Amino acid sequence: MTTLRVFHRLFLRPLVHDWLRTSLTVFAVAIGVAVVLAISLAGRAATGSFLSSVESLAGKADLEVTATGGVPGSVVAKLITLPRPLKVEPRIEDYAMAGKEMVPLLGIDLVADAAHGTAERGNLQWLEKGDCVWVSPGLARPRGSTIRLQLNDHSADFKVCGVLNSAASQRGGLIVMDIALAMRELGRKNRVDEVLITLPKQSTLSFSQWEQILRRALPPGVSVQPYGAQAKANRRMLDAFRWNLRILSYIALLVGAFLIYNNLSVSVVRRRAEIGILRALGASRRLIGAGFLGEAAIYGIVGSALGLVLGRFMAQGAVGMIAATVQSLYLTSQPAPISLTPSLILLAFAIGIGVALVSAILPAREAARVAPVEAMARARREYEVRIAKLRHLLIAAVCAIGGAAAAQAPALGGKPLLGYLAALLLVAACVFAIPAFVVGFASLLSPLVRRAGSVEPYLALRTLTGSLRRTSVLLAALATAIAMVVSVGIMVGSFRETVAVWLNNQLQADFYVQPAEPAGVDRYPTMSPEITERVAALPEVRAAGAIRTYPITVKGAPATLAGADTRVLSRYGRTAFVRGENSKSIFARLEAGSSVAVSEPFAIKHGIHSGETLRLPMPQGAVAFRVAGIYHDYSDPRGVILMDRNILLKYLPDPGISGLAIFLKPGVEPDAARGAILQACAGRRVTVVSNRALRTQALRVFDRTFRITYALEAIALAIAVIGMAGALLALVADRRRELGILRFLGCSARQIRKLILCEAAFIGILAILAGFVLGVLLSLILIFVINKQSFGWTIQFHWPVAVLVGAILIIYASTLAAGFYPARLGARLDPIEAVREE
Amino acid sequence: MTPFSPTRRTCCPSLSRIRGRAPATLEPVHVLEFHQVTKDYLNDGEAVRAVDSISLEVREGEFIALAGPSGCGKSTLLNLAGAMDFPTTGLVLLDGVPTSKLNDAGLTRLRRSKAGFIFQSFQLLDTLTALENVELPLLLAGERETRAAALAQLRNVEMETLADRLPHQLSGGQMQRVAIARALVHSPKVLLADEPTGNLDSVTGRRLLELLRQLNQAHSVTILMATHSLEAIAFASRILHMRDGRIEELQPSL
Numbered sequence A: 001m002t003t004l005r006v007f008h009r010l011f012l013r014p015l016v017h018d019w020l021r022t023s024l025t026v027f028a029v030a031i032g033v034a035v036v037l038a039i040s041l042a043g044r045a046a047t048g049s050f051l052s053s054v055e056s057l058a059g060k061a062d063l064e065v066t067a068t069g070g071v072p073g074s075v076v077a078k079l080i081t082l083p084r085p086l087k088v089e090p091r092i093e094d095y096a097m098a099g100k101e102m103v104p105l106l107g108i109d110l111v112a113d114a115a116h117g118t119a120e121r122g123n124l125q126w127l128e129k130g131d132c133v134w135v136s137p138g139l140a141r142p143r144g145s146t147i148r149l150q151l152n153d154h155s156a157d158f159k160v161c162g163v164l165n166s167a168a169s170q171r172g173g174l175i176v177m178d179i180a181l182a183m184r185e186l187g188r189k190n191r192v193d194e195v196l197i198t199l200p201k202q203s204t205l206s207f208s209q210w211e212q213i214l215r216r217a218l219p220p221g222v223s224v225q226p227y228g229a230q231a232k233a234n235r236r237m238l239d240a241f242r243w244n245l246r247i248l249s250y251i252a253l254l255v256g257a258f259l260i261y262n263n264l265s266v267s268v269v270r271r272r273a274e275i276g277i278l279r280a281l282g283a284s285r286r287l288i289g290a291g292f293l294g295e296a297a298i299y300g301i302v303g304s305a306l307g308l309v310l311g312r313f314m315a316q317g318a319v320g321m322i323a324a325t326v327q328s329l330y331l332t333s334q335p336a337p338i339s340l341t342p343s344l345i346l347l348a349f350a351i352g353i354g355v356a357l358v359s360a361i362l363p364a365r366e367a368a369r370v371a372p373v374e375a376m377a378r379a380r381r382e383y384e385v386r387i388a389k390l391r392h393l394l395i396a397a398v399c400a401i402g403g404a405a406a407a408q409a410p411a412l413g414g415k416p417l418l419g420y421l422a423a424l425l426l427v428a429a430c431v432f433a434i435p436a437f438v439v440g441f442a443s444l445l446s447p448l449v450r451r452a453g454s455v456e457p458y459l460a461l462r463t464l465t466g467s468l469r470r471t472s473v474l475l476a477a478l479a480t481a482i483a484m485v486v487s488v489g490i491m492v493g494s495f496r497e498t499v500a501v502w503l504n505n506q507l508q509a510d511f512y513v514q515p516a517e518p519a520g521v522d523r524y525p526t527m528s529p530e531i532t533e534r535v536a537a538l539p540e541v542r543a544a545g546a547i548r549t550y551p552i553t554v555k556g557a558p559a560t561l562a563g564a565d566t567r568v569l570s571r572y573g574r575t576a577f578v579r580g581e582n583s584k585s586i587f588a589r590l591e592a593g594s595s596v597a598v599s600e601p602f603a604i605k606h607g608i609h610s611g612e613t614l615r616l617p618m619p620q621g622a623v624a625f626r627v628a629g630i631y632h633d634y635s636d637p638r639g640v641i642l643m644d645r646n647i648l649l650k651y652l653p654d655p656g657i658s659g660l661a662i663f664l665k666p667g668v669e670p671d672a673a674r675g676a677i678l679q680a681c682a683g684r685r686v687t688v689v690s691n692r693a694l695r696t697q698a699l700r701v702f703d704r705t706f707r708i709t710y711a712l713e714a715i716a717l718a719i720a721v722i723g724m725a726g727a728l729l730a731l732v733a734d735r736r737r738e739l740g741i742l743r744f745l746g747c748s749a750r751q752i753r754k755l756i757l758c759e760a761a762f763i764g765i766l767a768i769l770a771g772f773v774l775g776v777l778l779s780l781i782l783i784f785v786i787n788k789q790s791f792g793w794t795i796q797f798h799w800p801v802a803v804l805v806g807a808i809l810i811i812y813a814s815t816l817a818a819g820f821y822p823a824r825l826g827a828r829l830d831p832i833e834a835v836r837e838e
Numbered sequence B: 001m002t003p004f005s006p007t008r009r010t011c012c013p014s015l016s017r018i019r020g021r022a023p024a025t026l027e028p029v030h031v032l033e034f035h036q037v038t039k040d041y042l043n044d045g046e047a048v049r050a051v052d053s054i055s056l057e058v059r060e061g062e063f064i065a066l067a068g069p070s071g072c073g074k075s076t077l078l079n080l081a082g083a084m085d086f087p088t089t090g091l092v093l094l095d096g097v098p099t100s101k102l103n104d105a106g107l108t109r110l111r112r113s114k115a116g117f118i119f120q121s122f123q124l125l126d127t128l129t130a131l132e133n134v135e136l137p138l139l140l141a142g143e144r145e146t147r148a149a150a151l152a153q154l155r156n157v158e159m160e161t162l163a164d165r166l167p168h169q170l171s172g173g174q175m176q177r178v179a180i181a182r183a184l185v186h187s188p189k190v191l192l193a194d195e196p197t198g199n200l201d202s203v204t205g206r207r208l209l210e211l212l213r214q215l216n217q218a219h220s221v222t223i224l225m226a227t228h229s230l231e232a233i234a235f236a237s238r239i240l241h242m243r244d245g246r247i248e249e250l251q252p253s254l
Helices: A002-017 A019-058 A073-081 A110-116 A121-128 A179-186 A207-217 A229-270 A272-280 A285-329 A342-369 A377-387 A389-408 A417-451 A455-466 A468-506 A530-536 A566-572 A583-592 A600-606 A645-651 A670-680 A691-705 A707-734 A736-744 A749-791 A801-828 A831-836 B006-020 B074-081 B104-114 B130-140 B147-156 B172-184 B202-219
Strands: A063-067 A087-098 A101-108 A132-135 A146-151 A154-163 A175-178 A194-198 A222-226 A511-515 A541-554 A557-564 A595-599 A613-618 A621-631 A640-644 A659-664 A686-690 B032-043 B046-058 B063-067 B089-094 B115-118 B190-194 B222-227 B238-243 B246-252
Touching: A002 A019, A002 A285, A019 A229, A019 A285, A019 A342, A019 A707, A063 A073, A063 A207, A073 A087, A073 A194, A073 A207, A087 A179, A101 A179, A132 A146, A175 A179, A207 A222, A229 A272, A229 A285, A229 A342, A229 A468, A229 A707, A272 A285, A285 A342, A285 A691, A285 A707, A389 A417, A389 A749, A417 A455, A417 A468, A417 A749, A455 A468, A455 A749, A455 B130, A468 A691, A468 A707, A468 A749, A468 A801, A511 A670, A511 A691, A530 A541, A530 A659, A530 A670, A541 A566, A541 A613, A541 A645, A557 A566, A557 A600, A557 A645, A566 A583, A566 A659, A583 A595, A583 A621, A583 A640, A583 A645, A595 A600, A595 A613, A600 A621, A600 A749, A621 A640, A640 A645, A659 A670, A670 A686, A686 A691, A691 A707, A707 A736, A707 A749, A707 A801, A736 A749, A736 A831, A749 A801, A749 B104, B032 B074, B046 B074, B046 B089, B046 B246, B063 B074, B063 B202, B074 B089, B074 B190, B074 B222, B104 B115, B115 B172, B130 B147, B130 B172, B147 B172, B172 B190, B172 B202, B190 B202, B202 B222
Parallel strands: A101 A175, A132 A154, A557 A640, A595 A621, B063 B222, B063 B238, B115 B190, B190 B222
Antiparallel strands: A063 A194, A063 A222, A087 A101, A087 A146, A087 A194, A132 A175, A146 A154, A511 A659, A511 A686, A541 A557, A541 A659, A595 A640, A613 A621, B032 B046, B032 B089, B238 B246
């Protein structure tokens, strides 16, 4: 009780007294916690909907049977007729456009379900009446109404025969139809996407024995795996994505941690004399240390509580952005509702309080060490820091070397852990190098400003070097935030430029025809093959190259198998190969039949090199292909295997196409040609996109994908600016005596104001310089290590000058703005009062 | 002398110059004048009189000790003398310039040129070396060539060899010497010292007082020193005893 009273008097009261600084620190913690929470909540919501729509629709099966290009009807028949008590459920899983919404579509065997008693008997009557679908309540279509669905390259009206009421369907849009109807409408040519097998409940055979039995019964090229293997692979992929995003969100927290450290350090420094008196009055070291930790815990508790509320709101905004990224890079998903679970609430408090306590350890230790008699201790300590700057520089060098070494290491478990370690070591190197940097900067600039006769900048520089400890912590926080802006800015800018250059090379055709249902990384809508013939026959068209894509699973990881008209690609395309090989000779090998080309992300993910053999699971069994080359590709992070379309047709004889590239004859008017192409595609729901429109569209998708990244870095920066304002306020409070003396020595209020603004300006310049250098180094790690190991993309380094200049100007203006209020306070200070306090 | 005395009139032409550019150039009769000066402070909403109807004239070259118990108004009187504060009523003339007529910028300019302060706890800036501390008043006044003047002042107080030391590397006596050099570097009309020996041992304190007397006698530096110390009082040419904001008696040096 007594301890609490002491804590209240000595630690809580100053917090209330310094309410503005306390509020800024709490706010910094709150934003840090809010960002982490928002990313967790939004990440879970954006990816959770995918998991729910796939997993819950699947029901509870034991095994799944899949094949590249789909499981043939003959295999389904064989499974059904096996003399075993198995439940066999063939399924079609695809997407349909309902209005402007992309909705998962599930084709199941309703007749069999009815026979098993799992579907309503009444459904069968409906089935007899024709094109009948069941919809989720989210689609808001009453029973008996009509729904128009866009499926591949055509649209059709369906009767809504019922509204689904399962828990799964409540979570988003869903359309269910009979499998026969789905196969017809989606042009599946007697193939289903997968077959789910439920084993008998009381069986003497083990799970693996059943797996063996089925494998033996099925033809080569059809794989049997435990149910959920596909979903697991997807989940692994999404986990990696969310992991990367989480790391990014922790940077905001790191900046917040620096600020707590700064605030508590200043608090300890300011209250040294007071601590000395307390020690003299009998307060133990432990009590003093615990007091400061308690102060930090208060920042943590209040900040976390505020962060919870803020994070919930921020998640609402973030979920759309994350979902856009997930859709662009990984899977089709609809954001699920955000749910703040007790475990996340606990996590928020654990993070907020944990970070606050960890940040407070050093200041609390320092406070506990204060001797009962302290006179010039502060100045001496600052001097010690100045003396120690060379030792710190040495530590910085060690960290930098460690970082460089870690950057060379490969990914661990598919995650760029050592890349992140390298980034962390670089940040540490920067933090340790800052004291030497400040001293070097000041000694370079001081003679110049003195010569110019400006006393305020001169004094500001001396103050920065004089209070090196405080300056260094503040600069470290700001520099980290700025480095994040710079590094992510360079990385995204470089990536965008690389993609733009790649698009320029890759997109050589004048027009592209695609199914009206938009394609996604995991969606493979098709068009009628006759479109190719009709378009190729147009007098305006020089060549038309078709492409067909299929989902494929290679070594448990999803990828895309593509069959393209390599002759057209070779003649008109400009595919860039990683090792600069001649594309014509590679395409000639592809045409010959035994070779494939793979995209760079695929090669890196699977550790495949040119000349090696790649075994692909084709319907006829595993087929070995030679990798003729690795090409640059930024369209699919999961990887693409490219072969000649005619070769692909041998294995998968479905003639449907996924896209068509059209090359016009020289001199043909594009508008006229477009009209002719549209006419050739009449009766089919397709989109004809010009080269330019497709590039713009691609870059728009790109920008949408990285919106969340920009949002995160903006937040980290906001925390840093809040911290800057708080630190400058602390600076004024901390230097009341000094400012008072200056007034006694003839310094005007205006000079005081200018002095504080000069300090803010110098802190801004130093932070920008340090942050910029650190940011460029971090961008190299992001581009060449973390991105490469996460996605497998080669990004050409590019300076996004406009973005960087804009960001730096905003940062600098914010830094100066953060100095205005403290400068005003400093100028209004009563010098007599300030000097008398000492 | 009244507020309408010849001194005040002589000061008036220089007032506009102080407001505009430079302090007065015409020499007044007294360096410092207090005319019926009262200073009230608000303490918890109640007015507390720190200085009560004080009239005082300080001639150039005087060494005055301001004695009295704590809280009697010594420091307030020094602050009023050094243009750090305005009187509530009455008139304070520093080198002929009425401080209450000036705005903050004018007061600052007046202080810069006419007053030098030394404090009980030295009040050197921790981040600056001894030399830089001494240069500071000149720099704040916008002067460019400051080093030579600062070094000369440090020489006067026998601190030239320690010019590059930081305050925490100096002893108390050394710090106070640097403070004196800083207070005198811009050749003020009056040196205002608030308990200058309060934080020093007796030997160091005596040496410091000798230094002040030497500066007073050799360079005609006018000194107004608030002190408790009888030993310090003994060094003054005039002693003023204060009690409850009033000057009770004026007596020559012991």
